[in-house]
Amino acid sequence: MNGGVDLSNCDREPIHLVGSIQPSGFLIALSTDWIVKHASSNIGAWLGVEPDALLGLPLSEVMDEEALHAIRGRLQLSLINGSVERAFRVKLSASALPLDIAVHLSGQSIIIEAEPSEPDSELDVGSMVRAMIGRLQRTADFDACCREAARQLRSLTGFDRVMIYRFDRDGAGEVIAESAVRGMPSYLGLRYPASDIPKQARALYERNWLRCINDVDAPSAAILPPFGPEGEPLDLSMSVLRSVSPIHCEYLRNMGVAASMSVSILRRGKLWGLFACHNMVPRRLSLERRTAAELYGQMFSFLLEGVERDREEAYEAKAHLLHTRIMAVMADGASSMENLERLRGEVGHYIRSDGFAIVLGGQTLVDGSTPTPEELLGLVRMLNRAHASRVFATSEIAQVHQPGMDFAERAAGMLAIPVSRKPRDYIIFFRKESVRTVTWAGNPDKPVEAGPNGQRLTPRKSFEAWKETVLGQSEPWTEADLRIADSLRITLMEVVLRLADQAEEERRTARERQELLIAELNHRVRNILSLVRALLAQSRAGVTRVEEFAEIVGGRIQALARAHDQLTAENWKPSPLRPLIAAEVDAYLGHRAERVVLSGPEVLLSPPALSVMALIMHELVTNAAKYGAFADSGGRVKVRWSLDDQDALELCWEESGGPPVQAPTRQGFGTTIIERSVPHELKGEATVTYALAGLRARFTIPAIHVSLAPERPAVVEAAVTPCAAADIPLGGTVLLLEDNMIIAMSAEDMLLKLGADRVETVASVRQALVAIADDPPGMALLDVNLGTETSFPVAERLRELGIPFLFATGYGESAIFPEEFRDVLVLRKPYDSEQVRRGLQTVRGAVAGRRED
Template structure:
């Protein structure tokens, strides 16, 4: 063996020209005038005519005009779509079996393949796939979507293991999601080198969505006549029955796999990954069901592209936002270094890093985990050797600058954005060393050895996890990081070029804004001082001592302060009336706020009216505390408000239970505030009545100053119908017998949310009894009516074992139940979590 044995041997294997098919069906190749050119050796078992007798004869002699007409029509569609077209449940001869037929064009030959139809023939693939994709669209995250997709495809195909296998840029792959039957080993998280799926195999996956292997040990059926000097081999790239490479069969045997199905996942026409399905025993899937799986893969690919488009749209929106933010944040300072340093946090929101270096005009500013100033000089020299107008990214700085190995713990990877040409200026993002453990399916350095297949390779015989720890590297920079960095490069170069020209203009604008701000501040301070002066002057006459004067003035200033606090908390926006009432009452009554009854809709007061109303309420509360309802322990106040038809707000204040009230003998400042503030400042109305039983006041605030708040959805009252008094949980594994896949998946989710440790879904009585024999469940949910049987035998076995169970049925009557099951709790379809909870609670109470 003189040839070098490496992974490229597999890449050179002509897998589309193997000259044979899998024995589960037959193949006939005809010319464009429908003369038989090739036939599989087993065609006689299907068409009643041996291959040698068919060769060179018109196909119509074997299949008849009607079948030929149907084939011609499908071929027309295949040529239009450049695809493989199918006909399901077709008979080639009156006494022949029902066949699923695939037809396509390969070079100058028409390839016709047939295989047995699925028994029953009632598969509604399009409806099933539509329901499955609908569930995927509701997945909250992409990872959850992939896990759900693997689970759904396993239920559709019946394979023991279904993996979502994603390719990296280097061709290596990783299992990112998985669904397995009980007892099947998991490959989740394992990585496989690019050689496991050779180049030519990946190319075929891009052309043909589906690849099925029924039995790796089945002997291939040859195509006659075989390839020769004057008979070129058939190109079976798009064949649904194409035989399997011996190397790949050996590979699957080493994994303990007897049958497989691969469904391509494409993104923009390129291979993104695969649904890789494995079965531990031979497993045949009808062409009709494989077609449903193919449609599912296509729809998943479209969903993936939709997610990618959403991500790209979000990226573009982020990039535009970042550009706008950066241009808006160009500071007024003349120093470009200082300007860019102020932008560092804004940029860091979009590119995750552990440290940032800004290199500008010979100056270096460092932030976070970075090389030192001296170490940066070497990094900059290395960057200067790169092209000045491109972003440079690496996960291992030491590859381009060997001394960087000494500071890898602080900065192992970098993303450098050039922001000028001369001198070379950069913004550089650094990431620390990230120790990563890569779990390979076997040692990737020695995956194969020469074996019994001549100079070809025997695939690796061990699929045990082989772990490799990677040092001296950071976490990779994503495509989004690079795209944002390139967008930043353009934006930042524009920033740097414009900084010098804008500096003077910005400084002038800043001075103008500063002068305007000083003038506005001066105006507001004067108003505040004038208001305080008026409060001092008007409060003086109502005070008999310095202490009382200080209390009065302090209370009024505090009322204004509380109002301003609430206004500034919402950026001087309309503020709830209820908030100022609570604030004033709490300030004077402390923990006795229950002495004030407050009732009214959610109303917002304008900033102008809020301070006025706050001061009025302050005086009402203060007077009530001194002379009115709050002066003793029994008094109360009733505050109500409503909106009139003309839009004005009416607010009433009514005291009761306090000492007798008398009208004041003189008009004090507090009374003036109550009676005149709203009419004078808001052009509203105020009416005060000093009734003996308690003070009464009515205020009307015009529409521009008061509006109803937007309606909010009321919270559900406690003890609503949606709640369940008893928290019913499921303990242990649950057996679910349901023959409808979509209902089964929904029921699985429901039971898992109720605490089930595991849900084993089966679709027939035989499968259910086998599952019970393997492990008795803690609970069972049994669909009564299956395709052609009932679940009563399963219920009898569960009752023998003492396992509680529930029935589920879409029929209205239970009189058809055997007498021993008349008292069993039955769920009526469609059922939800509330019905299941109630049923479980009833089951628990009955002792079942």
């Protein structure tokens, strides 16, 4: 040790390999076949057999069968629970005094420790601890709970002083509660540097809930032999009698402590703090009473976790309220800078600050106590080197940014929230310098002095309150501050700013939206051309004259045209039924249209349903003109419709007053349209009755086509380009975002056959983002249009993470992507397995090539 010496030197001490135990009991280490491998040097006083005579013997030669049975049973539980198991008041032989036994497995060694039982003990551990925890649950608040917990543990153990010692994020500790006999010096409120409890000791506190030192001056009992057959020392990490580090003994002596006990307080498996128990004279607690103290510490830890859950629920409610208030503050049409400026008043209710700064798109806005705009630019450059998607907080800017020393009085601490990805934009909260006094238990920086164990082993001797004035730091940011800030970051990045940016982008992209409308028109024209082609093919049947063919086709196309005109007038939204029927009747009857009586509520039909009903009405009117009610001057037609209990539309066509009706001798295309269009296209029902007095037809259209349907947004498409990359095995997890269940199932089968280990199938942006956060995929296939949303937010997140992906769409050849996704490969629906394979290979190969570059 050539440099300066302080308490951090003990970080390298192997305290779990000390090779000795405290003399208040004995230890035997066995092989897995129950042969003695090690024994403590004091075992003769307990068993009447010296270590040399005991080594290599079966344990059954020194203990009777009943004791062995008890120990084996406890070992079985230890193996199941991974813990140290105890048995109380066990007699190793008929004439022996009762002992408390602890047993566990350490590596390949079975470790048995024994010590005297508490005489005439009637301790009911479960009842006692249950009553103690019940009292804690009735305390008013956290501080009162801690005070009562320390008082109860002192009553249980009889120690002179019991403290609750809580660790800070920097590893230092503070006494937050204390119970002591009268006349004891108080350590309440004192802080202890992180070096007082070295790292390896903290690791053992997380594994072993309880540590007891009966007498700091008692000589230890060595483990014999000190090393195993292969030269390894015995690992005593979980030992209940493990002897004490000389450094720690010296530390306790300097405090005037002769005996101590520590009970761990864990939260979510991590060391939160300790119950630290001190006695001014040696004191030994029985293993049974120590077990009660350990159980109490565990229950107190669970109680703390419950308090933490309550705080988390309160935080969630606060974060939700903040989100709601932010959404209300955001003004339609306002710029992002204006919107963010409005936030300070809302966020100030939850995050206290002295200054506020916005850095957005090259603009800077400051308010309150902050660095100057020039100083802020340097600070932002430092922040740009930090993680792009995390809140950055420090209570001492100068520690991470040296120029911060110049403005520490105005802004000593900051909490920076990134609100964009490219370029980096921030909302930054500042706190002024807070000159404060921290009270330490002795000077934490005072050099140590030479002592009985050499210079490096000597801890400080003074534990009197030592006050330190802290400059250049702000009040620390709390865990609640950080969590609310992170919630704000998510709200701003994923909701508010994205919507604001979209609004601004829409004002600048009129041309692109025009092209998008053209792509949508192209999609619809394709559908119309396909329908016309089918009408031409089906209308040929049974027609012998060109004129008749032209009349039939022309009539059907005109019916569709009238429906299309109505839909375009309504901007391709659900359209009213009554005008559709009236237009069709008027086209055939003109001034005689009063022969048709329409009755029913004003209902709207979805575009698919309106097109189907246009063809059906055309065929009904045409047939009535040729063979039915309109073929006679006195014939009439009633068309009635209503909504049933399920909100489905029921429509009835009833002819009367015409010539007698006969059923057709063959099934023509017109009849097929009337009888099969609604069931096939709309999944509804159709019934046609050829009554002598007149045709009767009844149609049921499902409610989904009668209620308002969301408008399908325009989307983008590009052709799949040939894959030039070599075949790369697919493998791993593939994220599939597709809102059509049938297409999703087919695509999932394709991906699995192409070699994907697992396909995570989701149907919405929210589900996709959750899946990516839980288990990032290796690749992704994203349907562009998802009903009322697009998959572009998912693509943004995948690109952030460097995960390859491609799009899929069923829209036209030249639709428009956002600028940042113009280079992304797109599959055109319907796609097959080969297209999927080539597409995924291409994007994966491109990513691999960029990584190699």
